[in-house]
Amino acid sequence: MVTEEEFLATYDRRAFDAPLLTVDPILWTYDKGELKVLLVKRFAHPEMGKWGLPGGFVDETRDASLEETAIRKLAEKTGVRPPYIEQLITTGNAYRDQRGWSVTVCFTALMAYQDCQQRVESVEDVRWIKEEDLNALDLAFDHRTLIDVARERLRQKALYSVVPAYTLPDKFTLPQLQKVHELLIGREVDKKSFRRRVDQAGVLIDTGEEGRAPGQRLARLYQLKPRSNEFNFSRNLEG
Amino acid sequence: MVTEEEFLATYDRRAFDAPLLTVDPILWTYDKGELKVLLVKRFAHPEMGKWGLPGGFVDETRDASLEETAIRKLAEKTGVRPPYIEQLITTGNAYRDQRGWSVTVCFTALMAYQDCQQRVESVEDVRWIKEEDLNALDLAFDHRTLIDVARERLRQKALYSVVPAYTLPDKFTLPQLQKVHELLIGREVDKKSFRRRVDQAGVLIDTGEEGRAPGQRLARLYQLKPRSNEFNFSRNLEG
DNA sequence: CTAATAGTGTCTATTAGACATTATGTG
DNA sequence: CACATAATGTCTAATAGACACTATTAG
Numbered sequence: 001m002v003t004e005e006e007f008l009a010t011y012d013r014r015a016f017d018a019p020l021l022t023v024d025p026i027l028w029t030y031d032k033g034e035l036k037v038l039l040v041k042r043f044a045h046p047e048m049g050k051w052g053l054p055g056g057f058v059d060e061t062r063d064a065s066l067e068e069t070a071i072r073k074l075a076e077k078t079g080v081r082p083p084y085i086e087q088l089i090t091t092g093n094a095y096r097d098q099r100g101w102s103v104t105v106c107f108t109a110l111m112a113y114q115d116c117q118q119r120v121e122s123v124e125d126v127r128w129i130k131e132e133d134l135n136a137l138d139l140a141f142d143h144r145t146l147i148d149v150a151r152e153r154l155r156q157k158a159l160y161s162v163v164p165a166y167t168l169p170d171k172f173t174l175p176q177l178q179k180v181h182e183l184l185i186g187r188e189v190d191k192k193s194f195r196r197r198v199d200q201a202g203v204l205i206d207t208g209e210e211g212r213a214p215g216q217r218l219a220r221l222y223q224l225k226p227r228s229n230e231f232n233f234s235r236n237l238e239g
Numbered sequence: 240m241v242t243e244e245e246f247l248a249t250y251d252r253r254a255f256d257a258p259l260l261t262v263d264p265i266l267w268t269y270d271k272g273e274l275k276v277l278l279v280k281r282f283a284h285p286e287m288g289k290w291g292l293p294g295g296f297v298d299e300t301r302d303a304s305l306e307e308t309a310i311r312k313l314a315e316k317t318g319v320r321p322p323y324i325e326q327l328i329t330t331g332n333a334y335r336d337q338r339g340w341s342v343t344v345c346f347t348a349l350m351a352y353q354d355c356q357q358r359v360e361s362v363e364d365v366r367w368i369k370e371e372d373l374n375a376l377d378l379a380f381d382h383r384t385l386i387d388v389a390r391e392r393l394r395q396k397a398l399y400s401v402v403p404a405y406t407l408p409d410k411f412t413l414p415q416l417q418k419v420h421e422l423l424i425g426r427e428v429d430k431k432s433f434r435r436r437v438d439q440a441g442v443l444i445d446t447g448e449e450g451r452a453p454g455q456r457l458a459r460l461y462q463l464k465p466r467s468n469e470f471n472f473s474r475n476l477e478g
Numbered sequence: 479c480t481a482a483t484a485g486t487g488t489c490t491a492t493t494a495g496a497c498a499t500t501a502t503g504t505g
Numbered sequence: 506c507a508c509a510t511a512a513t514g515t516c517t518a519a520t521a522g523a524c525a526c527t528a529t530t531a532g
Contacts, residue, residue, distance in 0.1 A: 004337075007284035011338055018257045019297055021342060045246035058258055058331070060340045066331040090329040090344050092297070092305040098243075099250050101299040103260060103344070105329050175511070192513075193494050200493090217503055217510055234475040235493065235520095414484070431486075432521050439520090456483055456530050474493095474520065484529070495518080502511070 019092060020102040024055030024143070025070040026150040027082060029128065030167035030180050031113035032214070036128040037147060040077060042140055043125065046098050052140030053147075054126070055104065070107040077126045078116035082109040084166035084229060088150055096142045104141075108150045110166035158184035159236040162203050165224050171207055173219035174198065181237075189237060197237075203228035258331060259341040263294030263382070264309040265389040266321060268367065269406035269419050270352035271453070275367040276386060279316060281379055282364065285337050291379030292386075293365070294343065309346040316365045317355035321348040323405035323468060327389050335381045343380075347389045349405035397423035398475040401442050404463050410446055412458035413437065420476075428476060436476075442467035 027038040039051040054077045056069070063069040071081050085107050092103035113128070120126050129137065134147065157163040164180045165172065178194050198204055204222040211221045266277040278290040293316045295308070302308040310320050324346050331342035352367070359365050368376065373386065396402045397420045404416055417433050437443055443461040450460045 002284065004284050004287065008337055013257075013259060013339060014253050016296070017299055018252075018260055019299065020252060021257055021260060045241065045243050048243065057255070058340065060256055060258065060333065064332060066329065066342065087328060089326060090305065092344070093303060094299065098247055100252060101297065103305065105331070105342070173511090190495055190497085191511090192496085192515095195512080196493075219511060234478065236473040237494075239473065412484090429522055429524085430484090431488095431523085434485080435520080458484055477521075480532090482529100482531085484527100486527075487525085489523085489525100491522080492520090493518100494520105496516085497514100498516100499514070500512080502509105504509085505507090 017101075020097060020099055022055050022057055022102070022104045023066055023069040023073065023107070024053040024104045024146065025074050025082075025085070025107040025109050026053060026088065026147055027074055027078070027109045027111065028150070028154065028167060029111055029113045030164075030183070031128070033179070033183070035131045035167075035183055036113070037131065037134070038074075038077065038120070039127055039129050039137075039139070041125040041127075047140035050140040051127075051129070051137050052143045053106075066105050067107065070105075070109070074109060077120075078111070079119040080111070080116055082111040082166075084110040084163065086229075088153060089146070091142065091146065104146070106146050106150070108153060110163070112167065112169040114169055155184050155186070159239060160233045161229070161231060162198065162201070162224065163229050166229070171209070171211060171221040171223055173211065173213050173216070173221060175216065175219055176213045177222075179213075185237065185239075193237070197233060201231055201233065203231050256340075259336060259338055261294050261296055261341070261343045262305055262308040262312065262346070263292040263343045263385065264313050264321075264324070264346040264348050265292060265327065265386055266313055266317070266348045266350065267389070267393065267406060268350055268352040269403075269422070270367070272418070272422070274370045274390075274406075274422055275352070276370065276373070277313075277316065277359070278366055278368050278376075278378070280364040280366075286379035289379040290366075290368070290376050291382045292345075305344050306346065309344075309348070313348060316359075317350070318358040319350070319355055321350040321405075323349040323402065325468075327392060328385070330381065330385065343385070345385050345389070347392060349402070351406065351408040353408055394423050394425070398478060399472045400468070400470060401437065401440070401463065402468050405468070410448070410450060410460040410462055412450065412452050412455070412460060414455065414458055415452045416461075418452075424476065424478075432476070436472060440470055440472065442470050 029036050040054045042048050042050050042052055054073050056073050058069045075081050088106040088108045090105045094101045096102050158181045164184055165177055167180055182189050203225055205225055207221045207223055209221045210218045212218050268275050279293045281287050281289050281291050293312050295312050297308045314320050327345040327347045329344045333340045335341055403419045403423055406419055421428050442464055444464055446460045448460045449457045451457050
């Protein structure tokens with residue numbers, strides 16, 4: 001009979017076949033009326049030269065959790081930690097990676113375009129890709145499919161939460177927020193309905209200041225209350 | 240310059256540290272007015288002797304996907320494939336398993352108690368645990384936390400879907416379904432509201448037959464339409 | 479018969495949609 | 506001034522909650 005201590009002392013993880021494990025964050029932002037995803041050019045095999053998600057392997061010495069891995073990979077590419085990150089889906093099978101049975105833990109993250117624009121523009125291998133330009137690219141692995149899953153989840157979030165606000169700068173106007181929701185949902189939304197919902201949910205702080213979205217007239221600026229990402233409306237906007 | 244073929248030919252997965260990866264399904268059912276979870280007694284280190292989720296490692300030769308792993312593990316314990324399974328969450332960190340950095344891909348599954356009652360009762364190391372009895376057990380790893388996450392997700396599902404119906408036999412009565420929802424939500428639900436929603440959603444088939452829930456009088460029997468699990472109400476029941 | 483449960487009718491309250499109206503600021 | 510956009514008012518439609526009511530069946 002072996003004790004747990006003896007078992008652990010002789011346990012060798014490498015003695016077993018284990019699937020490859022990667023963490024792939026899907027970072028979205030909103031700029032100039034467009035939804036954009038952060039992609040990086042792969043500089044090593046496999047799928048070298050293709051564009052793909054800014055993911056990578058868990059660094060067991062540095063990452064306390066899977067989410068930390070996702071945040072670390074994003075910070076390496078953008079210079080900042082995204083204000084919103086959420087687990088999306090985990091996909092694993094024998095075919096998605098030529099190296100063998102492989103698993104990816106995907107996260108959806110959101111951030112303001114302005115908060116990393118300079119860093120992204122300064123390098124060649126990191127780029128914001130407009131949603132409509134994705135079809136022209138041949139992405140690595142199953143990353144295109146993963147992006148589609150994230151996009152659909154984001155559409156759902158726009159129907160019952162204010163999470164899309166994390167694609168905007170810290171202070172934003174209600175017309176800006178409505179535009180993002182409309183883009184995600186894929187149709188126009190009634191202004192009064194939208195504002196009533198947001199008002200009554202109490203998820204925004206009225207800063208008292210005014211500012212303008214690019215090219216628009218002055219409007220009141222709002223901020224997200226700290227845990228607004230956790231708020232869900234009990235009734236959806238029409239899908 | 241190495242080609243992709245050369246890279247793959249010499250690639251050795253075991254040369255890299257990879258986190259431990261397990262798949263852990265959380266199977267629920269409904270019986271005698273109680274919500275129950277399927278647990279198994281661990282017969283090997285680590286955490287030997289404790290009760291835990293009926294999970295395990297990916298078998299690269301048999302499992303086409305992570306979901307297949309979850310279904311296979313459940314089938315080994317219950318003798319059947321569950322009619323409902325959905326990915327829940329993936330948890331990974333350095334502390335949850337003494338063997339090292341470890342990841343679990345969790346699934347929530349539902350099935351009728353009757354469909355595996357005999358098989359489960361015939362063995363010593365598999366057991367349906369009543370929700371209220373969980374506190375008395377010291378579960379392996381972080382399985383108790385994972386069960387709590389699944390339980391909360393199930394509560395949400397009860398507010399906006401008919402997914403809880405998968406805890407019932409193929410043919411069930413509306414009072415039975417309402418009871419499950421009430422148990423999950425944690426309060427009584429208005430009968431008329433509940434039936435109106437379900438009627439209008441068109442997710443059930445009226446079998447024309449009548450049957451009785453244990454100890455109740457005759458009532459009409461319904462079945463789930465094929466893709467009813469995908470249907471979401473656009474308005475929640477009150478949380 | 480009586481009590482419990484299955485099933486329906488109907489009123490109210492809430493809130494999203496539609497759309498008109500007013501207010502404000504820019505060219 | 507004229508026009509676009511910000512912000513608000515108000516009516517309608519849809520549906521969840523409340524609860525009374527009828528129908529059916531077991532003991």
